[in-house]
Amino acid sequence: MSTIQEKRHSLAHLLAQAVISIYPEAKLTIGPATDNGFYYDCDFGAQKVTDHDLARIQKEMKKILPTWDGFTAISKTPDEAREFFKDNKYKLELIEEIISRNEDITFYQSGEFIDLCRGGHVEHMNEIDPESFKLDRVAGAYWRGDEKNSMLTRIYGLAFENKVELDEYLVRMEQAKERDHRKLGKELDLFTFSELVGPGLPLFTPKGTAMRKAIISKIQQLQSAFDYQEVWIPHITKPELYMKSGHWDKFKDELFHVKGQETDFVMKPMNCPHHTQIFASKARSYKELPVRYTEPGVVYRDEQSGELMGLGRVRSITQDDGHVFCTPEQVKEEIRNIVSIIKQFYELLGLMYEGNYWVSLSFSDPATPEKYLGDKETWAIAEAALEEIAKEENLPYKIIPGEAAFYGPKIDFIFKDAIGRERQLGTVQLDFNMPKRFELEYTDKDGFKKTPVMIHRAIAGSLERFLSIIIEHYAGNFPFWMAPVQVAIIPIGDAHLKSAQCLHDDFKKLDIRSVLLDSKDNFGKKVKRAKDDRVPYFVIIGDKDIEAQKFTLESRDEGPLGQKPVEEVIELFKGLL
RNA sequence: GCCGGCGUGGCUCAGUGGCAGAGCACUCCAUUGGUAAUGGGGAGGUCAUGGGUUCGAUUCCCAUCGUCGGCUCCA
Numbered sequence: 164m165s166t167i168q169e170k171r172h173s174l175a176h177l178l179a180q181a182v183i184s185i186y187p188e189a190k191l192t193i194g195p196a197t198d199n200g201f202y203y204d205c206d207f208g209a210q211k212v213t214d215h216d217l218a219r220i221q222k223e224m225k226k227i228l229p230t231w232d233g234f235t236a237i238s239k240t241p242d243e244a245r246e247f248f249k250d251n252k253y254k255l256e257l258i259e260e261i262i263s264r265n266e267d268i269t270f271y272q273s274g275e276f277i278d279l280c281r282g283g284h285v286e287h288m289n290e291i292d293p294e295s296f297k298l299d300r301v302a303g304a305y306w307r308g309d310e311k312n313s314m315l316t317r318i319y320g321l322a323f324e325n326k327v328e329l330d331e332y333l334v335r336m337e338q339a340k341e342r343d344h345r346k347l348g349k350e351l352d353l354f355t356f357s358e359l360v361g362p363g364l365p366l367f368t369p370k371g372t373a374m375r376k377a378i379i380s381k382i383q384q385l386q387s388a389f390d391y392q393e394v395w396i397p398h399i400t401k402p403e404l405y406m407k408s409g410h411w412d413k414f415k416d417e418l419f420h421v422k423g424q425e426t427d428f429v430m431k432p433m434n435c436p437h438h439t440q441i442f443a444s445k446a447r448s449y450k451e452l453p454v455r456y457t458e459p460g461v462v463y464r465d466e467q468s469g470e471l472m473g474l475g476r477v478r479s480i481t482q483d484d485g486h487v488f489c490t491p492e493q494v495k496e497e498i499r500n501i502v503s504i505i506k507q508f509y510e511l512l513g514l515m516y517e518g519n520y521w522v523s524l525s526f527s528d529p530a531t532p533e534k535y536l537g538d539k540e541t542w543a544i545a546e547a548a549l550e551e552i553a554k555e556e557n558l559p560y561k562i563i564p565g566e567a568a569f570y571g572p573k574i575d576f577i578f579k580d581a582i583g584r585e586r587q588l589g590t591v592q593l594d595f596n597m598p599k600r601f602e603l604e605y606t607d608k609d610g611f612k613k614t615p616v617m618i619h620r621a622i623a624g625s626l627e628r629f630l631s632i633i634i635e636h637y638a639g640n641f642p643f644w645m646a647p648v649q650v651a652i653i654p655i656g657d658a659h660l661k662s663a664q665c666l667h668d669d670f671k672k673l674d675i676r677s678v679l680l681d682s683k684d685n686f687g688k689k690v691k692r693a694k695d696d697r698v699p700y701f702v703i704i705g706d707k708d709i710e711a712q713k714f715t716l717e718s719r720d721e722g723p724l725g726q727k728p729v730e731e732v733i734e735l736f737k738g739l740l
Numbered sequence: 741g742c743c744g745g746c747g748u749g750g751c752u753c754a755g756u757g758g759c760a761g762a763g764c765a766c767u768c769c770a771u772u773g774g775u776a777a778u779g780g781g782g783a784g785g786u787c788a789u790g791g792g793u794u795c796g797a798u799u800c801c802c803a804u805c806g807u808c809g810g811c812u813c814c815a
Contacts, residue, residue: 214744304743304811317743319809362805469741469743469812469813470812568815655774658772684777686775687775693775695776703775705774717775723775
């Protein structure tokens, strides 16, 4: 019995044959299996292939499928291979690479169709259920993933063991759409975009802003154990700041440039260089280290328009940023403290459990040293330190070369989102380079000036991206502390309005976000509004409650909780903050 | 930025080469109600924007903008 990946890869061959029989001029390139199906990248030349053509191609695949039995390997000499694909520059490029690696060149034949392929197919095509796959969409993809190359047309197919599994997948995708943060953001009135303001620039409504504040203050609460000091910096700077930090060479094209009357400025795309200048503002002693600055700062990046996606990728980004300046001896403890904040925060959100997250030790790529600041030895020390901590903290880590920031290696926390996609959230970054470039120093015990180490960290990362993930994670059913509206107060009739208003005022004094549903809607409609808004609790006030001097309480997650005296309601809510 | 799809009241969507439609939301009137939509009226749209074809374009064509799915990028 063949594996699902072998089936998927075999379907890629079938797709290629279907493409060729409909578009004989098309040039095939590569066609691998993916984790939900397969694709084939084709060069259709001037011919335009769109989603509307998929049905026809799929029909052709189903027509060819029963005519194939298995895959026969054919060995070819380099010259035979070159001759076979003499009209296909993509395959020729692949063939030359295989030759240069001294590997055998294999072709596989199925039916009339022959393709360059290293293998991994089903033994017989009758293992493939014709109802188990479906062409999904067309997309553009650069040849070899390089944007300098020409763009090919990629045809994506979905494929599973059988129709039931395929249908289940399609249902899961439909369900994912239901919790899409863009849809829920609109329904729950959390944020909006304006064509006048521009793409990638989200505007947060009062409700969305309440959530942002709740998240920021939760992080502040968790980090308060570690003596962070809040700072504030302007949103623009002279470009010289980034020339000195090293950001300029790498990112100058992605900065927003601001033309002043006499001097030109740029919008800050990150906070660290500004923060170094606060550290540098006076002489520092080893006695005051570590110095820990934090700021929920907004940065601006001119992201490519095609990259923007709801709150997932924006041009105005709020970072729950923090920078620690410390001695080399203090590095490990500081990083451990940050890891502990990240752990607490994501445990609270129910994301931090075995199997749902992993840790990327994002290291430099030795093959491309020009991408990084500083010398090899410093990098080796920094990377060794991070790995040591990851081991000591028992983090499920993998070393990912080439994922480092240009100034230092990172510990990135990667969580699975609502539909199983991996999303990077918290990050700790070790930086020996920027302090040197900014000539930061402190006077050590021995009276000598020394360079501090800088640690960059973010708990939520980008607040916007964090929100997009958390909205989908909870499907809008936010925990009490984060919910934009925490309690809905529902008076049954006008006679109960006064009492409802009193309770509303009590909540306000306690910083509990309540809403009083005092419209003329009838009771059922008010209940519907509270439920539609996914308010965690609602309180009902009617004759029975006023008589009993209690309130009827209902929880979104647990259902009716019966009548409670006001003190008990308030105690319950305080406990949830 | 690149490849492809899609743009109709605030929202969700019908519809058509010949007067622009519904439900929800909004507003007004009546209804005074105990767990998911009370009834009736009203207002609201240059059919994304700009060109073109046509007697006539929301509808067909082109461009721009926005958005969605990918690719590339991500300090």
